[in-house]
Amino acid sequence: MEQQLVKDVKTKVTRPNTKWQRAKKVIKKDWQLYSLLVLPVIYFVIFKYGPMFGNIIAFRRFVPGGSIIGEEWVGLTYFNMLLQDPTFFLVLKNTLVLGLLLLIVTFPAPIIFALLLNEVKNRGFKRFVQTVSYLPHFFSMVVVAGIVLELVSVNGAINNVVEFFTGNRYPFIQMPEWFRTIFLSSELWQTTGWGAILYLAALTGINDELYEAAKIDGANRWKQTLHITIPGILPTIVVLFILNIGNFLQVGFEKVLLLYNPLTYETADVISTYVYRIGIQSASFSYGTAIGLFESIIGLILVFGANFMSRKITDNSLW
Amino acid sequence: MKESFQYKVFRVFNVVILLAVVYVTLFPFLNIVAQSFSSEQYITAGEVSLIPKGFNIETYKIIMSDSMFWINYKNTVVYTIVGTAISLVLSTMMAYPLAKKRLKGRNFWLMFVVFTMFFNGGIIPNYVLVNSLGFGNTIWAIVIPTAISVFNLLIMKTFFENIPDELEEAAIMDGSNTYGILVKIVLPLSKPILATMFLFYAVTHWNSWFPAFLYFSEKELFPVSIYLRNLIKGAEGSLSSGATSADNLTQIAANIKSVTMVLTVLPIVCVYPYIQKYFVSGVMLGSVKG
Numbered sequence: 001m002e003q004q005l006v007k008d009v010k011t012k013v014t015r016p017n018t019k020w021q022r023a024k025k026v027i028k029k030d031w032q033l034y035s036l037l038v039l040p041v042i043y044f045v046i047f048k049y050g051p052m053f054g055n056i057i058a059f060r061r062f063v064p065g066g067s068i069i070g071e072e073w074v075g076l077t078y079f080n081m082l083l084q085d086p087t088f089f090l091v092l093k094n095t096l097v098l099g100l101l102l103l104i105v106t107f108p109a110p111i112i113f114a115l116l117l118n119e120v121k122n123r124g125f126k127r128f129v130q131t132v133s134y135l136p137h138f139f140s141m142v143v144v145a146g147i148v149l150e151l152v153s154v155n156g157a158i159n160n161v162v163e164f165f166t167g168n169r170y171p172f173i174q175m176p177e178w179f180r181t182i183f184l185s186s187e188l189w190q191t192t193g194w195g196a197i198l199y200l201a202a203l204t205g206i207n208d209e210l211y212e213a214a215k216i217d218g219a220n221r222w223k224q225t226l227h228i229t230i231p232g233i234l235p236t237i238v239v240l241f242i243l244n245i246g247n248f249l250q251v252g253f254e255k256v257l258l259l260y261n262p263l264t265y266e267t268a269d270v271i272s273t274y275v276y277r278i279g280i281q282s283a284s285f286s287y288g289t290a291i292g293l294f295e296s297i298i299g300l301i302l303v304f305g306a307n308f309m310s311r312k313i314t315d316n317s318l319w
Numbered sequence: 320m321k322e323s324f325q326y327k328v329f330r331v332f333n334v335v336i337l338l339a340v341v342y343v344t345l346f347p348f349l350n351i352v353a354q355s356f357s358s359e360q361y362i363t364a365g366e367v368s369l370i371p372k373g374f375n376i377e378t379y380k381i382i383m384s385d386s387m388f389w390i391n392y393k394n395t396v397v398y399t400i401v402g403t404a405i406s407l408v409l410s411t412m413m414a415y416p417l418a419k420k421r422l423k424g425r426n427f428w429l430m431f432v433v434f435t436m437f438f439n440g441g442i443i444p445n446y447v448l449v450n451s452l453g454f455g456n457t458i459w460a461i462v463i464p465t466a467i468s469v470f471n472l473l474i475m476k477t478f479f480e481n482i483p484d485e486l487e488e489a490a491i492m493d494g495s496n497t498y499g500i501l502v503k504i505v506l507p508l509s510k511p512i513l514a515t516m517f518l519f520y521a522v523t524h525w526n527s528w529f530p531a532f533l534y535f536s537e538k539e540l541f542p543v544s545i546y547l548r549n550l551i552k553g554a555e556g557s558l559s560s561g562a563t564s565a566d567n568l569t570q571i572a573a574n575i576k577s578v579t580m581v582l583t584v585l586p587i588v589c590v591y592p593y594i595q596k597y598f599v600s601g602v603m604l605g606s607v608k609g
Contacts, residue, residue: 026423032497033416037428040413040467044432047464050448051440057447068451113340119333132341134595135348138587140526142544146551146580147347150354150573155365157350163365189344197602221326246437254529258548272442279443280533292441303437 058290064283078290088291091274094267099248101180106187107244110195111237115225117196118203130200133193145258148186149173173259176266183259183268187252198240199233206232238316246303249295271295354577355379362573378574382582387538388546392582395525395542402462402524407516409466410475415501417472418479436469449534460534461527461542471519474601478512479505515601518594522587547579 027034053069058078060070082088113133120126136144151158152172159169172178210228219227253272260268271291279288303318311317322330349369354362358373366372382388416422417429440448445464454460482505490500506513528544535541 023423026421030419030422030497033419033422036412036497036501037416040409041428041431043409043463043466044435047445047448047466048435048439051444052438054440054444054448057444062447068447116333116337119330120337121330125334125337129337129341130599131592131595132344134598135588135591136344138522138526138591139348139584140528140544140547142526142528142548142551143580143584146547146576147351149551150351150577151347153573155363155573157346157365157368160365160368169365189347192340193344197599201602220323221329257529258551275442280446285443285447289441289443292443296438296441300438 055289055293055296057286058293060286062285062289064285070286074286078287079294081287082290082294087269087274090266091269091271095249095251095270095272097267098180098183098251098270101184102187102251103244103248105184106191106195107241109188109192111199111233113192114196114199114203114233115229117200118229119221130193130196133196135193136190137194139190141254141258144186144190145255148182148259152178152182174261174263176264176268179260179264179268183252183255186255186259195240198236202233202236203229234314235316238310238314239318242303242306242310242318245306246299248302249299351577351580354574355581357574359572359574362577378578382575382578388543388579388582390539391541391543391546394540395544398458398461398527398542399521399524401458402466402527403517403520405462406466406468406471406520406524407513410468410472410516410520411501411506411513413467414472414475415479415505418476418482420480432469432472446533455534456537456540458540461530462524464530465523465527468519468523471516475512475516478509482508511597511600515597518597519601525587543579543583547576547583550576550579 057070059073059075061072061074062070117126117129120129139147150156153159154169154171158172163169170178172182206229210232211224214224214228250272251270253270253276256268256270256273257276260273272295275288275292275295278284278291307317307319346369350367353367353369353371355378356371356374356376357367358375361367361372413432417425417432419425422428449455449460449464452459454463486504486508487500490504495503526544528542528548531540531542531545532548535545
């Protein structure tokens with residue numbers, strides 16, 4: 001009887017604790033590993049999650065110099081402002097147009113470039129082309145903007161060609177109808193080579209035996225590309241496409257900011273530059289945050305949507 | 320294997336296309352270099368393409384004698400060194416534990432990190448935060464808020480995961496603790512990834528301009544990228560007075576921009592041939608596991 005009681009007490013005490021004790025043992029053994037995480041986690045909490053929480057000022061009236069989370073609740077006031085703001089719809093349209101053009105033009109470019117490079121047999125030449133193509137990726141956005149402005153300036157190199165054919169010189173950077181072309185070309189220039197790296201890595205991973213088998217079956221190089229190479233890099237394409245979709249609305253903020261001017265706002269002004277002007281230059285912090293939050297949430301929905309779609313359609317997904 | 324006629328034709332075209340890509344990629348940059356060595360009259364006439372016309376290095380002398388340029392250039396060097404050091408230490412501290420599969424809550428922390436790739440606070444909450452922390456007009460506004468890049472962190476984690484556990488187990492037998500293992504065993508084995516991360520972060524910091532643009536109001540603190548941005552935007556007084564006369568200044572405006580651009584990218588172009596293979600292998604390392 002007594003022994004039974006002791007046994008009961010023992011099981012009562014030890015059984016619920018085994019899981020916790022195991023965890024405690026792991027933590028005790030690896031506390032040094034956890035201690036390494038402390039500083040970086042604090043960094044993430046303050047500088048990544050802090051601003052997410054800071055979005056609360058989209059629903060509260062913020063006064064510069066006042067409380068960091070604003071003064072009082074104002075509900076959806078700033079979102080109502082957004083729906084009545086004609087400039088917002090203009091920048092939304094510009095963002096969508098520019099984002100779509102980027103997706104159509106600059107997304108396939110690295111794939112095509114990688115496929116072309118893949119056909120080069122001379123290793124020296126291949127390496128040379130690759131090395132050159134990466135270079136613009138390493139330039140500061142300020143330098144890229146400077147180069148672009150010099151090239152399209154009235155006395156710049158592009159106008160030399162234009163003058164040769166038309167006899168006229170144009171101030172392209174002040175013409176709204178040219179902004180998108182200029183922006184897309186400079187993105188193409190800056191990102192194609194670097195973007196091709198991942199595809200080239202994927203290309204080297206394709207099994208050579210597949211090509212051998214296709215040759216025996218009589219497939220020419222084009223058929224091999226169509227039926228082996230492209231399916232081989234498809235997972236990479238899908239992953240990068242999903243990531244690109246997520247950044248859809250954040251089209252080259254820094255570059256637009258450096259390249260545009262009041263004369264080209266009509267086509268160049270995008271959500272992020274508008275947020276910057278409203279929020280920081282005009283100090284309408286709460287309204288600017290509301291627009292920014294709108295942008296981020298749409299971006300998040302796009303990523304999850306694209307991921308879901310691609311998992312359904314191609315079986316490839318980010319998670 | 321015999322090649323078809325069409326494929327041979329394609330190969331020839333391919334080389335031509337790729338050479339055109341090389342030309343288009345290099346031209347804008349070489350054009351700026353040529354301009355920087357040309358005299359203003361040929362630049363405004365639009366006659367400079369790849370070869371300098373009216374060779375002159377006067378503008379280089381003028382920029383080099385501008386004390387503000389040197390102050391800003393030195394700032395960039397300091398920000399790059401401090402920023403890269405902070406980024407490397409913090410990224411290593413996080414990537415190493417996350418690479419350990421036995422770590423409890425590892426998946427939670429990974430989600431915690433990766434989520435920030437898809438959703439961020441946005442520019443204004445960031446601005447309010449950094450200013451309310453009192454970072455305005457201090458180096459911290461530049462080096463702290465962007466200290467860890469999630470992309471780089473994931474590349475590092477992948478690399479650490481591939482270091483065989485047996486090495487670490489042997490070190491535990493010898494009485495090393497986690498810190499000892501990290502410093503004496505793991506880091507020496509990780510030189511390729513550390514070099515890659517060093518280069519990634521250093522280039523990012525060197526090229527950074529927006530945080531300084533947002534948070535700095537004192538000219539003496541500007542990095543050289545802001546000096547250049549002000550030149551490009553034609554902001555007044557970018558070139559400190561006394562360096563040259565106003566008359567001279569308008570005459571050489573285009574030249575000054577190209578010279579400053581060349582000087583800004585010079586360090587990158589100089590180390591580029593040596594570093595680009597690290598960059599490439601770094602990206603490939605990260606792509607191994609997607």
